[in-house]
Amino acid sequence: xxxxxxxxxxxxxxxxxxxxxxxxxxxxxxxxxxxxxxxxxxxxxxxxxxxxxxxxxxxxxxxxxxxxxxxxxxxxxxxxxxxxxxxxxxxxxxxxxxxxxxxxxxxxxxxxxxxxxxxxxxxxxxxxxxxxxxxxxxxxxxxxxxxxxxxxxxxxxxxxxxxxxxxxxxxxxxxxxxxxxxxxxxxxxxxxxxxxxxxxxxxxxxxxxxxxxxxxxxxxxxxxxxxxxxxxxxxxxxxxxxxxxxxxxxxxxxxxxxxxxxxxxxxxxxxxxxxxxxxxxxxxxxxxxxxxxxxxxxxxxxxxxxxxxxxxxxxxxxxxxxxxxxxx
Amino acid sequence: xxxxxxxxxxxxxxxxxxxxxxxxxxxxxxxxxxxxxxxxxxxxxxxxxxxxxxxxxxxxxxxxxxxxxxxxxxxxxxxxxxxxxxxxxxxxxxxxxxxxxxxxxxxxxxxxxxxxxxxxxxxxxxxxxxxxxxxxxxxxxxxxxxxxxxxxxxxxxxxxxxxxxxxxxxxxxxxxxxxxxxxxxxxxxxxxxxxxxxxxxxxxxxxxxxx
Numbered sequence: 440x441x442x443x444x445x446x447x448x449x450x451x452x453x454x455x456x457x458x459x460x461x462x463x464x465x466x467x468x469x470x471x472x473x474x475x476x477x478x479x480x481x482x483x484x485x486x487x488x489x490x491x492x493x494x495x496x497x498x499x500x501x502x503x504x505x506x507x508x509x510x511x512x513x514x515x516x517x518x519x520x521x522x523x524x525x526x527x528x529x530x531x532x533x534x535x536x537x538x539x540x541x542x543x544x545x546x547x548x549x550x551x552x553x554x555x556x557x558x559x560x561x562x563x564x565x566x567x568x569x570x571x572x573x574x575x576x577x578x579x580x581x582x583x584x585x586x587x588x589x590x591x592x593x594x595x596x597x598x599x600x601x602x603x604x605x606x607x608x609x610x611x612x613x614x615x616x617x618x619x620x621x622x623x624x625x626x627x628x629x630x631x632x633x634x635x636x637x638x639x640x641x642x643x644x645x646x647x648x649x650x651x652x653x654x655x656x657x658x659x660x661x662x663x664x665x666x667x668x669x670x671x672x673x674x675x676x677x678x679x680x681x682x683x684x685x686x687x688x689x690x691x692x693x694x695x696x697x698x699x700x701x702x703x704x705x706x707x708x709x710x711x712x713x714x715x716x717x718x719x720x721x722x723x724x725x726x727x728x729x730x731x732x733x734x735x736x737x738x739x740x741x742x743x744x745x746x747x748x749x750x751x752x753x754x755x756x757x758x759x760x761x762x763x764x765x766x767x
Numbered sequence: 768x769x770x771x772x773x774x775x776x777x778x779x780x781x782x783x784x785x786x787x788x789x790x791x792x793x794x795x796x797x798x799x800x801x802x803x804x805x806x807x808x809x810x811x812x813x814x815x816x817x818x819x820x821x822x823x824x825x826x827x828x829x830x831x832x833x834x835x836x837x838x839x840x841x842x843x844x845x846x847x848x849x850x851x852x853x854x855x856x857x858x859x860x861x862x863x864x865x866x867x868x869x870x871x872x873x874x875x876x877x878x879x880x881x882x883x884x885x886x887x888x889x890x891x892x893x894x895x896x897x898x899x900x901x902x903x904x905x906x907x908x909x910x911x912x913x914x915x916x917x918x919x920x921x922x923x924x925x926x927x928x929x930x931x932x933x934x935x936x937x938x939x940x941x942x943x944x945x946x947x948x949x950x951x952x953x954x955x956x957x958x959x960x961x962x963x964x965x966x967x968x969x970x971x972x973x974x975x976x977x978x
Contacts, residue, residue, distance in 0.1 A: 473828070476827075476828040476831065476833075477824040477825070477827055477828045478824075478827070479827055479832060479833055479834045479835075480833065480834070480835050481833055481835040481837075484837070730821060730824065730825065731821070733824045734817075734820040734821045734823070734824045735817060735820055735821075750808075
């Protein structure tokens with residue numbers, strides 16, 4: 440039993456790592472295509488059918504590029520920073536149920552690495568640790584723009600941790616558990632049971648905070664190309680930069696899963712349709728990340744802080760108080 | 768007095784007086800107190816501008832009206848006045864080259880990229896013996912085409928002249944219109960700098976002989 444559990448967990452980890460590393464690449468393909476179509480362009484078309492192999496070409500390029508560690512950088516920290524980003528992104532995936540449990544060769548598989556009873560707390564905590572990637576990378580780079588990016592990153596992540604935590608507190612109070620599987624069971628009754636309907640404010644707040652947590656466009660300040668070049672990634676090259684990239688896209692996918700599981704009913708009753716539904720919801724959230732990038736401008740850092748502390752945090756607090764009163 | 772008037776006329780760059788289609792953009796007064804700022808935030812937040820933006824890009828995606836030009840396969844039409852790689856034209860009547868070896872193009876070239884050498888041929892007519900343009904130096908200003916009294920050197924429409932060296936020389940023979948093209952009558956006159964304006968024949972006046 441112990442050995443079987445051990446082997447099963449290892450296999451799950453490897454599968455998740457492989458699938459989401461590949462998805463990060465395919466995510467860039469979809470991002471380029473969607474942005475191109477929205478701007479009346481074609482996007483990648485030349486490598487492979489519909490430019491699909493562009494991902495492979497980019498991967499080969501990233502792997503074979505020279506790994507440059509510039510002079511004056513703090514070598515060890517500079518080298519470890521991208522690993523932190525990618526590793527924390529994948530570590531957060533441990534508590535996410537990606538699909539309902541299914542039976543394969545007479546063996547029941549739960550597509551979650553560890554169903555711990557503090558699942559959401561763990562995911563948010565690990566995503567918070569992900570801050571150290573941009574922060575350390577930016578500070579070790581010996582580059583003014585990277586340093587600015589690191590400072591911005593620290594400010595944004597810490598501020599918006601507050602919003603994610605507070606906004607998710609109200610649903611947690613309703614469900615009475617921190618496990619994402621319990622969240623799913625709570626909403627298993629169908630669309631009318633979704634927490635979205637009882638906690639719309641929390642949903643919108645969490646969604647807004649998700650943009651800040653993943654550093655996507657309206658809040659894309661830590662690597663804002665026209666202000667601070669590539670931010671913390673300016674001095675990085677080759678696969679070290681690629682690790683930052685994989686971490687960012689994996690984060691986008693995982694936070695989409697978390698949003699779908701907490702607010703939109705997850706995989707519902709666990710049927711095949713429910714599983715497809717979960718993937719559809721995740722696809723929508725991922726598409727929305729790209730959609731806003733084509734449509735919306737970036738805000739200034741001070742506007743972002745203003746939005747966080749003066750608008751979103753009071754709303755989140757009021758939401759918690761009202762939820763508590765209603766529950767009593 | 769007269770001078771002042773002219774100056775006044777030229778300094779008046781206020782387009783609103785010349786063209787009444789210009790109008791001032793209506794800018795709402797900037798809020799000064801906290802309550803005004805709060806109201807502005809509410810108005811902006813609830814007007815749904817963000818969703819207008821989302822709709823606009825989604826509409827363009829659904830329409831799929833792609834404007835990409837797949838460059839090596841497709842090319843945009845180029846204007847007849849475009850100043851790209853030079854051409855040497857031939858006379859329509861005799862198919863001989865128009866160039867008379869006057870050297871004006873070499874003289875006027877501001878980037879010193881034209882080199883011309885001439886000699887006298889057996890009929891004691893001046894003939895171009897060496898002619899080269901360094902396209903790496905050429906800035907395609909069009910002065911050579913403008914100064915040419917014979918409409919011999921002109922610009923053409925060939926703009927794909929990327930090269931793996933800085934110096935990329937064109938010689939007289941490279942630029943000269945091929946003879947088979949002359950036989951087919953497909954030599955294209957250049958419409959840009961130095962070209963004859965349309966209906967030039969009607970405007971030509973006989974030089975009066977009696978003063």
